[in-house]
């Protein structure tokens with residue numbers, strides 16, 4: 001027994017000594033050298049050896065979209081690096097196609113600066129800025145979706161294109177879900193969530209699509225739809241989503257650090273018929289795009305197919321029904337996958353991809369001539385892609401906003 005104890009102590013001592021030696025060696029071997037970073041042929045700025053490129057750019061107010069906060073999973077912080085080839089990291093192999101990697105594309109969060117680097121970025125990204133906004137209003141739309149209205153500076157509002165998103169940063173926080181004010185009608189759904197706790201010791205940034213109509217933007221408002229990210233059912237002990245929990249907790253008057261607008265999900269500049277398919281908070285960019293196109297006068301035919309589970313999960317339905325009455329070129333269809341008897345549902349029943357196939361693709365003379373915009377849960381997107389493929393729609397007519405899973 002004493003021998004075993006001595007062995008453990010010796011092992012721990014060896015591990016500690018090795019760790020200390022590694023830290024010392026790293027301090028000596030990783031030099032604190034300046035490294036020049038050039039962006040789009042502008043004057044270079046100076047960063048430090050070993051800094052990650054995403055952070056180096058952010059320090060100089062170049063705020064790339066980074067929904068995963070640098071974990072290498074969202075694939076949004078793409079940049080083209082010119083000059084000497086840099087070996088891609090495993091996260092880059094997973095997120096970038098072989099063709100993209102051949103063209104010198106990288107994930108800025110995965111690049112450590114080891115020498116001068118020349119970076120190419122779309123000019124529009126250089127316009128994205130960090131800003132503070134204030135919560136003007138927050139309300140539950142369904143038991144797990146909250147609408148948050150923010151006021152944002154005029155220059156940010158002016159840069160918003162329908163389909164764009166902003167990045168919001170939650171400060172370090174800790175609270176129990178019993179502190180979240182929930183409307184009476186959702187009290188039953190929330191009974192079992194009351195024991196959850198949200199906590200983070202560092203700021204966390206996530207992306208949220210802008211659902212604003214042109215009228216919202218004219219009043220300086222960013223409308224966001226936040227879905228609460230709950231622990232997966234098979235791992236209920238995991239913490240709930242860091243930023244979405246905090247956004248369910250914020251109230252009027254709270255200041256939020258943001259950046260943007262970002263993103264290239266937007267309506268194509270064409271007269272082709274538009275078909276939008278969404279579910280959950282995938283509603284956000286689609287709502288912005290629909291209002292924007294209908295407001296432009298003489299839009300092409302537009303149809304919006306929205307999938308939800310039951311009537312309680314529907315929101316903005318009256319708004320789209322009104323749009324359909326006002327604009328003969330706009331059609332709004334809802335499919336409920338699991339309506340309750342009390343829902344008295346007379347519309348499509350089943351998944352939205354099936355409704356799209358039956359109600360649109362099957363009888364359309366030329367489905368391959370339309371543009372399709374998809375935004376929703378990954379399973380819904382995969383199922384819709386399947387029926388579009390069956391109908392002969394080429395992939396270059398399909399545009400989708402990937403919120404991650």
Ligand SMILES: Cc1cc2nc3c(=O)[nH]c(=O)nc-3n(C[C@H](O)[C@H](O)[C@H](O)COP(=O)(O)OP(=O)(O)OC[C@H]3O[C@@H](n4cnc5c(N)ncnc54)[C@H](O)[C@@H]3O)c2cc1C
Pocket residue numbers: 067074165204206207208209210224225226227228229230231232238239240241242243244245263281284401402403404
């Ligand atoms: C372009 C874009 C636009 C988007 N727009 C919207 C939008 O309009 N509305 C919206 O609601 N979302 C949107 N998202 C998604 C959003 O950015 C966040 O990903 C989402 O809100 C979850 O973030 P979170 O910080 O709350 O959760 P996270 O903290 O990232 O957690 C995510 C999930 O992981 C679970 N988890 C926690 N710890 C662990 C662990 N150790 N192991 C495994 N799982 C764990 C959590 O319980 C949760 O279910 C968008 C994303 C992108 C990329």
Ligand code: FES
Pocket residue numbers: 054065066067068069070071072073074075076077107108109110
């Ligand atoms: S920040 Fe998400 S992949 Fe780089």
